[in-house]
Amino acid sequence: MAFCKTIRLITVLTVSLAMMATAARAQHQSGGNPTRYESKDRDQWQLPEKVVSLLELKEGMVVADIGSSSGYFSRRFSVAVGNSGRALAVDLDTVALGWLAAKARELGLDNLETIRAEADDPHLPAGKVDLIFFCNSLHHISNRVEYLQKLKESLAPGGRVAIVDFFKKKLPVGPKGLDHKLSWSVVYNALRDAGYRTVREPQGLPYQYFIIARPN
Numbered sequence: 001m002a003f004c005k006t007i008r009l010i011t012v013l014t015v016s017l018a019m020m021a022t023a024a025r026a027q028h029q030s031g032g033n034p035t036r037y038e039s040k041d042r043d044q045w046q047l048p049e050k051v052v053s054l055l056e057l058k059e060g061m062v063v064a065d066i067g068s069s070s071g072y073f074s075r076r077f078s079v080a081v082g083n084s085g086r087a088l089a090v091d092l093d094t095v096a097l098g099w100l101a102a103k104a105r106e107l108g109l110d111n112l113e114t115i116r117a118e119a120d121d122p123h124l125p126a127g128k129v130d131l132i133f134f135c136n137s138l139h140h141i142s143n144r145v146e147y148l149q150k151l152k153e154s155l156a157p158g159g160r161v162a163i164v165d166f167f168k169k170k171l172p173v174g175p176k177g178l179d180h181k182l183s184w185s186v187v188y189n190a191l192r193d194a195g196y197r198t199v200r201e202p203q204g205l206p207y208q209y210f211i212i213a214r215p216n
């Protein structure tokens with residue numbers, strides 16, 4: 001009897017600990033707020049419509065948004081590529097991806113798919129993606145050159161990579177610490193070392209640089 005009670009107690013404790021760990025991970029993943037990159041005032045400096053238009057997306061294209069979080073950009077890509085295209089929202093954060101999947105259903109964005117990435121693998125389809133986009137997310141990738149090299153396998157012929165990221169200095173918006181920002185030259189050199197050439201650097205974002213590159 002005492003043995004059964006002990007087993008039951010251990011089971012209850014194990015399940016409770018697992019639930020606490022899951023809750024803690026969810027809290028950590030989105031900082032407890034899956035929509036923290038969705039603030040209204042962001043539009044004023046992020047200029048999302050300008051960014052999307054500078055990317056020159058066409059109907060039917062496949063666009064991957066790496067580190068999409070709640071899909072601030074993925075949702076716009078979904079609209080820009082139309083029903084025959086696909087927007088792939090890629091993140092490690094299952095809480096943000098869950099929020100985005102529900103939002104996409106609510107908005108009828110049937111061509112938006114969420115993909116749960118691994119730290120070193122975005123799980124993109126091979127040879128199919130016309131644009132791979134990073135906004136304020138490349139600093140999270142540790143082996144950047146290797147990662148960018150591997151991304152070439154996912155690109156369709158003529159495919160591009162685009163990176164939007166904060167200037168590495170104190171700014172009124174974005175992350176406070178400089179360690180969450182990559183300087184333009186670090187990104188430029190990583191692209192070069194991974195075998196890309198810069199094709200365009202659109203100007204006009206107040207706090208961020210913008211690099212569009214293609215494989216050599």
Ligand SMILES: C[S@@+](CC[C@H](N)C(=O)[O-])C[C@H]1O[C@@H](n2cnc3c(N)ncnc32)[C@H](O)[C@@H]1O
Pocket residue numbers: 029037066067068069070071072073090091092093096117118119120121122134135136137140141
């Ligand atoms: C600062 S947020 C940027 C969110 C989004 N790009 C935007 O502009 O609103 C960075 C995101 O990158 C995600 N992330 C971190 N490491 C990642 C990885 N290895 N692969 C995919 N996403 C990653 C984080 O979970 C987080 O959602």
